[in-house]
Amino acid sequence: MNRSAARKRLAELRSEIDHHNYLYHVRDRPEISDEAYDKLFRELLRLEEEHPDLVTPESPTQRVGGAPLDSLETVEHTAPMRSLDSSPELSEVERFMDRVEKALGPGSPGSPGSDTAEIAYVLEPKLDGASLELVYENGLLTRAVTRGDGQVGEDVTENVRTIKAVPLKLRAPKGTGKRGSRKWPPLLAVRAEVIMPIDSFDAFNEKLIAEGKEPYASPRNTASGAIRQLDSRLVAERPLDIYVYDLLVGDLAQMAVGTQWEVLEALEDFGLRVNDLPRRVTSLDEVADYHQRMMAIRDELNYEIDGVVIKLDDIAARDELGATSHHPRWAYAFKFPPRKEITRVLEILASVGRTGVVTPVAIMRPVEIGGVTVSRATLHNREEVARKDIRKGDKVRVQRAGDVIPQVVERIPEKGKRRRPKFKMPKGCPSCGTELIERGPFSVCPNSFECPAQLKGRIIHFGSRYALDIEGLGEESAKMFVELGLVKHLPDLFELKTEQLIDLEGFAEKSATALVDAIATASKTDLHRFLYGLGIPEVGNTVARDLANHFRSFDSLRTADEETLQSIDGVGPRMSEQIVAFFAEEHNAKVLDQLLAKMELMVPEAPHEGGKLEGAKFVFTGGLDSMSRDEAKVLVEAAGGKVVRSVSKATTFVVVGDKPGSKLAKAEELGVEVLDEEGFRGLVESDYSK
Numbered sequence: 297m298n299r300s301a302a303r304k305r306l307a308e309l310r311s312e313i314d315h316h317n318y319l320y321h322v323r324d325r326p327e328i329s330d331e332a333y334d335k336l337f338r339e340l341l342r343l344e345e346e347h348p349d350l351v352t353p354e355s356p357t358q359r360v361g362g363a364p365l366d367s368l369e370t371v372e373h374t375a376p377m378r379s380l381d382s383s384p385e386l387s388e389v390e391r392f393m394d395r396v397e398k399a400l401g402p403g404s405p406g407s408p409g410s411d412t413a414e415i416a417y418v419l420e421p422k423l424d425g426a427s428l429e430l431v432y433e434n435g436l437l438t439r440a441v442t443r444g445d446g447q448v449g450e451d452v453t454e455n456v457r458t459i460k461a462v463p464l465k466l467r468a469p470k471g472t473g474k475r476g477s478r479k480w481p482p483l484l485a486v487r488a489e490v491i492m493p494i495d496s497f498d499a500f501n502e503k504l505i506a507e508g509k510e511p512y513a514s515p516r517n518t519a520s521g522a523i524r525q526l527d528s529r530l531v532a533e534r535p536l537d538i539y540v541y542d543l544l545v546g547d548l549a550q551m552a553v554g555t556q557w558e559v560l561e562a563l564e565d566f567g568l569r570v571n572d573l574p575r576r577v578t579s580l581d582e583v584a585d586y587h588q589r590m591m592a593i594r595d596e597l598n599y600e601i602d603g604v605v606i607k608l609d610d611i612a613a614r615d616e617l618g619a620t621s622h623h624p625r626w627a628y629a630f631k632f633p634p635r636k637e638i639t640r641v642l643e644i645l646a647s648v649g650r651t652g653v654v655t656p657v658a659i660m661r662p663v664e665i666g667g668v669t670v671s672r673a674t675l676h677n678r679e680e681v682a683r684k685d686i687r688k689g690d691k692v693r694v695q696r697a698g699d700v701i702p703q704v705v706e707r708i709p710e711k712g713k714r715r716r717p718k719f720k721m722p723k724g725c726p727s728c729g730t731e732l733i734e735r736g737p738f739s740v741c742p743n744s745f746e747c748p749a750q751l752k753g754r755i756i757h758f759g760s761r762y763a764l765d766i767e768g769l770g771e772e773s774a775k776m777f778v779e780l781g782l783v784k785h786l787p788d789l790f791e792l793k794t795e796q797l798i799d800l801e802g803f804a805e806k807s808a809t810a811l812v813d814a815i816a817t818a819s820k821t822d823l824h825r826f827l828y829g830l831g832i833p834e835v836g837n838t839v840a841r842d843l844a845n846h847f848r849s850f851d852s853l854r855t856a857d858e859e860t861l862q863s864i865d866g867v868g869p870r871m872s873e874q875i876v877a878f879f880a881e882e883h884n885a886k887v888l889d890q891l892l893a894k895m896e897l898m899v900p901e902a903p904h905e906g907g908k909l910e911g912a913k914f915v916f917t918g919g920l921d922s923m924s925r926d927e928a929k930v931l932v933e934a935a936g937g938k939v940v941r942s943v944s945k946a947t948t949f950v951v952v953g954d955k956p957g958s959k960l961a962k963a964e965e966l967g968v969e970v971l972d973e974e975g976f977r978g979l980v981e982s983d984y985s986k
């Protein structure tokens with residue numbers, strides 16, 4: 297066959313195979329037999345072999361995986377991937393809906409075109425798998441990234457390409473709705489859940505057991521483990537599936553969408569796999585019904601779900617509500633109640649955590665709860681053990697909810713059975729012997745940086761991915777360093793020498809040198825990574841970034857008082873108290889000084905000093921045409937201004953977009969200056985740097 301005929305036939309074959317692939321894996325409705333499909337596929341393979349230069353990356357033959365990687369690269373998400381606020385209580389869901397209604401106000405854009413001011417929500421099953429971001433540029437899959445910490449995740453593109461339900465190329469959309477005809481936006485980022493179907497999971501585990509290997513704990517762990525494999529050829533052998541459920545980035549006008557319901561339609565129209573259970577509702581009763589129904593059909597589904605996600609339908613109204621540092625304010629997870637089983641307590645141990653809190657842990661006769669074998673459960677704290685009166689030998693009810701540590705719910709009384717004495721918290725730390733102090737119901741070992749149990753955890757955390765990211769510093773090495781006395785305090789880490797490590801188990805000259813080098817490199821790090829790595833109670837990754845951005849120097853942070861800390865968005869009284877206490881602790885102060893002497897902290901770039909908008913506070917209401925809220929925020933901050941959520945006398949400008957909410961009225965009432973989009977652009981785009 298000549299080149300141009302081959303080119304033409306290749307295009308035909310690919311589009312035909314893509315189509316059948318789509319019918320089979322996305323729609324579950326194959327139209328041809330497996331044999332007929334294989335025949336087409338073989339023809340494509342043969343023709344590509346004859347014309348290797350005509351192979352394209354989106355060809356269906358390119359899903360078999362490539363050479364293994366050394367490690368997964370960390371990349372930034374196109375838009376933050378937040379998690380959901382959640383509860384299994386209907387009353388909490390009601391509170392969520394009340395908050396939404398209150399924030400949007402009467403006649404809000406929550407219900408386009410309706411004067412009844414009924415707010416619409418889309419309900420979807422909450423899939424229990426691994427969350428991913430998929431990015432399509434000009435219709436081609438260019439990136440797949442795990443959720444990671446929500447800001448950055450791991451690049452798993454090669455692995456995701458092997459999942460047949462993920463189109464490498466989007467389909468040409470057919471949909472023309474009331475908002476006009478639909479196109480792919482040039483940049484489309486969506487959120488999806490990778491799952492392993494339950495039947496495949498069972499078959500996979502049976503095979504492992506037959507080979508004498510350890511079976512996997514749950515479909516979810518198997519899916520998230522598979523997706524993070526370094527060898528994509530192994531991933532290609534795993535029967536993974538995917539559901540796409542949320543838009544992260546994409547031009548709404550081009551997609552001809554304004555609601556979540558329409559987003560799901562559009563994504564489906566683009567050939568992406570969308571779940572078929574969503575429903576659009578307007579009342580709490582309907583939410584309760586849907587939750588009941590999902591619970592009833594839960595065990596019939598071929599994938600695991602652990603609740604229902606409630607999402608505000610109107611996208612412009614979502615922007616109006618915004619997000620906290622953790623959760624969007626426009627969505628909520630209505631979880632299923634946890635699954636429970638009965639077993640017996642064999643022993644109660646006191647276990648010291650990374651932050652020094654000593655937790656009583658029940659060691660139990662292993663029991664299977666919802667597919668996972670459980671043999672340890674937390675008893676939380678001294679008061680909790682006393683209140684539930686759990687003792688060694690007792691019969692207990694244990695529950696497990698999703699990812700959280702199993703809990704002992706209650707004791708099941710046994711008539712006429714003699715019980716053991718009550719559990720008593722030890723006086724001294726089970727790890728270092730230091731006398732425990734009482735903090736509320738908790739017992740805490742105050743020896744933060746020397747207690748071996750804490751030190752090991754602190755070293756691991758300090759070197760972890762979102763902290764100093766020291767490759768090679770893991771559980772095993774941290775344990776050895778502490779046990780052999782090579783690291784007695786955190787700063788000793790920077791004194792480790794290659795010669796000390798070479799003879800240790802698991803080390804050779806190359807790995808020892810690599811680790812010492814990695815530690816030296818990590819001694820120069822971002823302020824926010826350092827802060828996160830310290831493991832200050834309550835200070836997670838997002839807060840660490842916020843603190844770094846606000847203070848821009850470690851010294852001003854460590855001397856800040858509670859009031860100053862609380863002026864930062866997202867820092868409340870409890871957090872500020874913990875931060876101040878952490879820095880005030882004498883022992884910590886000494887260790888921090890030693891660390892600082894060995895490290896160099898890089899500070900985020902300062903905003904335009906004396907920028908034209910220095911000190912100005914902006915509130916946005918309604919959707920902007922020419923940019924997203926995030927882009928607008930960047931412009932404001934670049935000019936020295938700040939974006940805040942609610943209108944008050946202290947607000948400088950209220951920027952009004954399409955379908956403004958109640959904030960406009962508030963601005964007018966308070967006499968705050970109102971800008972339209974053009975006025976806003978004029979303000980931020982003029983030369984503000986002196």
Ligand code: IVH
Nearest residue numbers: 378379380420421422423427541542605624
């Ligand atoms: S929407 C910003 N919809 O649940 C909100 N999440 O903490 C975006 N999940 O890890 C999430 N099914 O991956 C959404 N239908 C669904 C979902 C879903 C499962 C996961 C999500 C996240 C977790 C929530």
